[in-house]
Amino acid sequence: MSDHHLGRRLVAEGLGTALLLAIVIGSGIMGDRLSGGNAALALLGNTLATGAGLVVLISVFEPVSGAHFNPAVTLAMLSRRAITLKPACAYIAVQVVAAILGVWAAHAMFGEPLLQVSTKLRNGPALAWSEFVATFGLFATIYGVSRFKTGSVAVAVGLYITAAYWFTASTSFANPAVTVARTLSDTFAGIAPVSAPAFVLAQLLGARRQAVAARDAHEDLVAHGVP
Secondary structure (H helix, E strand, O other): OOOOHHHHHHHHHHHHHHHHHHHHHHHHHHHHHOOOOOOOHHHHHHHHHHHHHHHHHHHHHHHHHOOOOOHHHHHHHHHOOOOOHHHHHHHHHHHHHHHHHHHHHHHHHHHOOOOOOOOOOOOOOOOOOOOHHHHHHHHHHHHHHHHHHHHHHHHHHHHHHHHHHHOOOOOOOHHHHHHHHHHOOOOOOOOOOOHHHHHHHHHHHHHOOOOOHHHHHHHHHOOOOOO
């Protein structure tokens, strides 16, 4: 892979991740401001914007970078040898930096202070377990759809995240870069820094467990003559 080719992929990955965080944070701020204190309405606005945004962003950037937007996805691709170590490290660095830039872009659009630290605690085993389940389900969606219906990945991921916002107690971050970036926004979608490590650990464990399950399922299919 040439440096030029990698550079183009990193630009796409960074732009997609930044836009994703701008959507998550911006729609959270908008929903909170327009809901009149109704948290359910604010979450609904945040949910619909994020799900729709994911469909568009994955559709646009998947042909260029694979549209990971998520260090856990990149690590999974590395374990499957779909990406080598150097590009994987570059992807993850770009994802984290771009996610933070996306948060700041949302703050600027809504007249919020750029530099913030969230005070919104999201602690406890139930929320950590929710992140494990959310991430496990996300990877099950990615693996299952990409194996049998490759053209539907963007829609499937967008719909899954839309659902997971509501069926998980944590509202389904399912992404270490998103989690880190959201610690820097003291708005509706923020998470306090003290809460973030448990989320990130649960996300990585959920992704790893699903990767093992997907590998075992593939080996079983091959053993039964299914390519």
